[in-house]
Amino acid sequence: MLECNLCEAKSQRSRYHLDQLEILQCTNCGLIFTNLVEKPDEIAKDYSRNYFKERDEYYFRNPVEDPLRGVEDSNILDFKQWLKKIESYKPAGKILDVGCATGVFLALAKERGWEPYGVDISGFAVGHARKRFGIEGFVGNITAAKFPDNYFDVITLLDVIEHFSNPVEQLIEVRRILKHDGIVLLNTPNEKSFMKILAHGIYAITLGRIQYPVRKLYHRYHLYYFSPKTFQQTLEKSGFEVIELTKKTIPLVKARGLRVEKIMVKGLSFFEKIFHCEYELISIARKREKKW
Numbered sequence: 201m202l203e204c205n206l207c208e209a210k211s212q213r214s215r216y217h218l219d220q221l222e223i224l225q226c227t228n229c230g231l232i233f234t235n236l237v238e239k240p241d242e243i244a245k246d247y248s249r250n251y252f253k254e255r256d257e258y259y260f261r262n263p264v265e266d267p268l269r270g271v272e273d274s275n276i277l278d279f280k281q282w283l284k285k286i287e288s289y290k291p292a293g294k295i296l297d298v299g300c301a302t303g304v305f306l307a308l309a310k311e312r313g314w315e316p317y318g319v320d321i322s323g324f325a326v327g328h329a330r331k332r333f334g335i336e337g338f339v340g341n342i343t344a345a346k347f348p349d350n351y352f353d354v355i356t357l358l359d360v361i362e363h364f365s366n367p368v369e370q371l372i373e374v375r376r377i378l379k380h381d382g383i384v385l386l387n388t389p390n391e392k393s394f395m396k397i398l399a400h401g402i403y404a405i406t407l408g409r410i411q412y413p414v415r416k417l418y419h420r421y422h423l424y425y426f427s428p429k430t431f432q433q434t435l436e437k438s439g440f441e442v443i444e445l446t447k448k449t450i451p452l453v454k455a456r457g458l459r460v461e462k463i464m465v466k467g468l469s470f471f472e473k474i475f476h477c478e479y480e481l482i483s484i485a486r487k488r489e490k491k492w
C-alpha cells in the first residue's frame with residue numbers, strides 16, 4: 201500500500217484499472233492518486249518538445265506580439281484574467297511560475313511589469329521561455345531550485361499540482377519562498393465535475409467494460425486528482441489559508457481530441473455551468489504565519 205500524501209493513511213481502494221495505470225482512492229480522506237506516484241522520474245523524462253507540441257498550440261505562441269489576428273484563445277484570456285485577479289491583491293513585484301512550461305503566462309506577466317521567474321522540469325520548455333521571451337528559469341523540481349526564504353510576491357502553479365509526485369512537500373517549499381504577505385494562485389481539474397461524474401458512472405455501470413471516457417480524463421501525467429475538499433485540505437496541510445476557491449469550465453483548447461470530442465466537451469460544459477460543477481478549480485491562498 202502507498203502512503204496518502206494528504207492524510208498519511210496506508211489504505212486505498214482501486215477505482216479504475218487502465219492497463220499499467222491504476223487509479224486509487226484513499227479510504228480515509230478520499231484523495232485520488234495513481235500507482236505512478238512512486239515513479240516520478242520515469243515520467244519526468246517525457247516532458248520533451250513533443251509533450252508540448254502534442255498538446256496546445258498556445259505553448260508556441262507569443263501572446264504579446266501575436267494575438268492571433270485579434271482572436272485570442274480562451275486559455276490566454278484566462279491568464280490575463282488571473283493576472284488581473286492577482287494584481288487586486290499584489291500590484292507588482294517578483295512572480296514565480298512553477299511549472300512555467302514554455303513561458304507564455306510569464307510573458308504576459310512581464311508585459312504588465314512583473315519581474316518573472318520560471319521553474320519547470322522540462323529543459324526544453326525552460327530553454328524556449330528564455331529564447332523566446334527572455335525569461336530566466338530553473339530546470340528541475342521546485343525543491344531543488346533553492347530560492348531564498350520569503351522571496352516572491354506571487355507564486356503561480358497553473359495546471360501543475362496534479363503533476364507533482366509529493367504535492368504537500370512541494371507546496372511547503374512554495375510557502376517557504378513566498379513573502380509573508382505574498383499570495384499563490386493555483387488551478388487543477390475538479391474531481392467533482394460533471395464530466396468526471398459521468399465518466400465514473402459509465403465505468404461503474406458497465407463494470408469497467410466501457411473505459412473510453414475514464415481514459416480521456418485519467419492519464420499517466422496526472423498523479424493526483426483533487427476534489428474541492430481535498431484541494432483545500434492539501435493547501436491547508438502545506439501551511440496556506442485559502443482565501444478564494446472558485447470553479448470554471450475547461451478552455452476548449454485544453455480539451456484534447458477530435459473535433460467531435462471537443463463538441464461533446466462544449467455540451468458537457470453547458471451542464472457543468474447549470475449544476476455548478478465545472479471542470480477546473482482555481483484557488484488563491486496566502487501564507488499562514490503561525491505554526492499550522
Ligand SMILES: [Zn+2]
Binds near residue numbers: 204206231
Ligand atoms: Zn488520505
